[in-house]
Amino acid sequence: xxxxxxxxxxxxxxxxxxxxxxxxxxxxxxxxxxxxxxxxxxxxxxxxxxxxxxxxxxxxxxxxxxxxxxxxxxxxxxxxxxxxxxxxxxxxxxxxxxxxxxxxxxxxxxxxxxxxxxxxxxxxxxxxxxxxxxxxxxxxxxxxxxxxxxxxxxxxxxxxxxxxxxxxxxxxxxxxxxxxxxxxxxxxxxxxxxxxxxxxxxxxxxxxxxxxxxxxxxxxxxxxxxxxxxxxxxxxxxxxxxxxxxxxxxxxxxxxxxxxxxxxxxxxxxxxxxxxxxxxxxxxxxxxxxxxxxxxxxxxxxxxxxxxxxxxxxxxxxxxxxxxxxxxxxxxxxxxxxxxxxxxxxxxxxxxxxxxxxxxxxxxxxxxxxxxxxxxxxxxxxxxxxxxxxxxxxxxxxxxxxxxxxxxxxxxxxxxxxxxxxxxxxxxxxxxxxxxxxxxxxxxxxxxxxxxxxxxxxxxxxxxxxxxxxxxxxxxxxxxxxxxxxxxxxxx
Ligand code: BGC
Numbered sequence: 113x114x115x116x117x118x119x120x121x122x123x124x125x126x127x128x129x130x131x132x133x134x135x136x137x138x139x140x141x142x143x144x145x146x147x148x149x150x151x152x153x154x155x156x157x158x159x160x161x162x163x164x165x166x167x168x169x170x171x172x173x174x175x176x177x178x179x180x181x182x183x184x185x186x187x188x189x190x191x192x193x194x195x196x197x198x199x200x201x202x203x204x205x206x207x208x209x210x211x212x213x214x215x216x217x218x219x220x221x222x223x224x225x226x227x228x229x230x231x232x233x234x235x236x237x238x239x240x241x242x243x244x245x246x247x248x249x250x251x252x253x254x255x256x257x258x259x260x261x262x263x264x265x266x267x268x269x270x271x272x273x274x275x276x277x278x279x280x281x282x283x284x285x286x287x288x289x290x291x292x293x294x295x296x297x298x299x300x301x302x303x304x305x306x307x308x309x310x311x312x313x314x315x316x317x318x319x320x321x322x323x324x325x326x327x328x329x330x331x332x333x334x335x336x337x338x339x340x341x342x343x344x345x346x347x348x349x350x351x352x353x354x355x356x357x358x359x360x361x362x363x364x365x366x367x368x369x370x371x372x373x374x375x376x377x378x379x380x381x382x383x384x385x386x387x388x389x390x391x392x393x394x395x396x397x398x399x400x401x402x403x404x405x406x407x408x409x410x411x412x413x414x415x416x417x418x419x420x421x422x423x424x425x426x427x428x429x430x431x432x433x434x435x436x437x438x439x440x441x442x443x444x445x446x447x448x449x450x451x452x453x454x455x456x457x458x459x460x461x462x463x464x465x466x467x468x469x470x471x472x473x474x475x476x477x478x479x480x481x482x483x484x485x486x487x488x489x490x491x492x493x494x495x496x497x498x499x500x501x502x503x504x505x506x507x508x509x510x511x512x513x514x515x516x517x518x519x520x521x522x523x524x525x526x527x528x529x530x531x532x533x534x535x536x537x538x539x540x541x542x543x544x545x546x547x548x549x550x551x552x553x554x555x556x557x558x559x560x561x562x563x564x565x566x567x568x569x570x571x572x573x574x575x576x577x578x579x580x581x582x583x584x585x586x587x588x589x590x591x592x593x594x595x596x597x598x599x600x601x602x603x604x
Pocket of ligand 1: 174177321322386450510550557566
């Protein structure tokens with residue numbers, strides 16, 4: 113098995129002589145604008161969409177949303193529960209069930225990735241599959257994940273492994289979930305097992321997916337498990353997730369350096385941050401502006417700031433928290449950005465006592481996705497520029513469009529706009545290494561169940577056949593063209 117450089121390192125090769133951001137950008141600027149057409153005959157994209165040849169293109173999924181047959185995690189439990197009035201949390205037709213059956217059809221999905229020509233597959237390892245009962249480790253499950261990594265690498269697709277993507281074993285929820293330090297310790301022990309088993313095959317790691325989104329949905333809005341609206345606990349969970357991340361960062365690096373100096377150099381650990389540009393609903397309204405700024409600080413910047421300075425500061429109505437943990441500092445090798453949509457904020461005149469009273473939502477003025485969120489070609493740029501201030505290489509760890517229409521014109525437009533934005537920002541000096549599209553195949557979309565379609569491939573239920581959408585063909589052509597004719601980053 114050959115071990116190539118990590119996603120982050122991969123795109124950095126050749127830029128080493130120059131300084132971090134300007135070096136990469138200068139190199140890109142020097143590149144020929146119109147490289148020769150590829151022999152495959154794929155039509156060259158618009159000049160504004162030309163990315164460096166070593167730019168990483170990929171797709172992303174998460175275990176609960178695709179694997180199927182997961183019955184021992186907090187989401188499976190949530191889907192089985194009923195509200196006090198007798199209604200289901202998630203209607204029966206919306207339960208995850210077999211998901212896309214990726215657990216059994218991984219090879220079929222890998223064939224789709226090969227057809228697309230992607231360089232990277234981001235997937236998560238399901239804690240409840242590896243440790244369905246506390247202290248009992250299912251070795252066969254770990255072996256299966258290990259096999260996936262082998263098969264991916266053989267196919268030239270780099271595995272990027274997420275260690276926490278919203279799901280935990282029921283026994284961990286029963287212990288209080290991430291509000292409780294023993295659960296943090298148990299999760300770190302799980303990370304040690306995964307790293308011991310797969311570390312030699314994986315260079316790119318995402319510790320925690322969207323910690324703020326998870327806390328907002330599950331612990332503040334109560335629309336995801338554990339279904340709470342408790343700002344005090346929410347702050348504690350966020351703090352514990354950051355401590356868990358920092359511990360995982362060290363576990364992964366210690367294991368890599370134990371293997372070899374080269375393994376340590378290639379190993380890159382980050383977090384996937386959900387970044388939402390917040391805009392004032394009424395542009396000139398001072399109250400709306402203030403609220404948008406406060407939300408931006410709490411939602412987008414509190415976590416990356418904590419991982420830079422050690423200070424976690426949350427200042428929102430009903431949620432006021434300041435803690436200092438020096439061990440959080442410098443625990444990201446790259447900054448993962450998950451970006452989908454902007455939101456607008458409106459300050460109501462009456463006093464806001466809690467977060468549930470804030471008026472925040474989509475503007476829904478222009479083109480929207482199937483869930484009603486704005487499709488706005490400026491917001492990806494805003495999200496990336498906002499994260500660039502942390503001085504780390506950026507990987508777009510998720511972006512996609514919920515579009516179940518045929519043809520999927522909104523997804524194609526969103527994909528193209530995102531890549532044009534990335535090409536422009538690279539040119540302006542923002543260090544962006546890769547783009548992972550959410551998602552490969554339509555999958556189980558949490559509280560929206562099966563009503564939301566994010567796949568490059570359509571999933572026909574119940575047979576689970578996968579059919580490429582127009583966006584899949586577009587992505588495939590773009591990748592093929594860049595592989596063959598994309599400009600070198602160094603201009604050499
Ligand atoms: C989450 C995914 C989700 C996607 C689309 C992201 O915030 O990480 O799990 O499916 O958004 O809503």
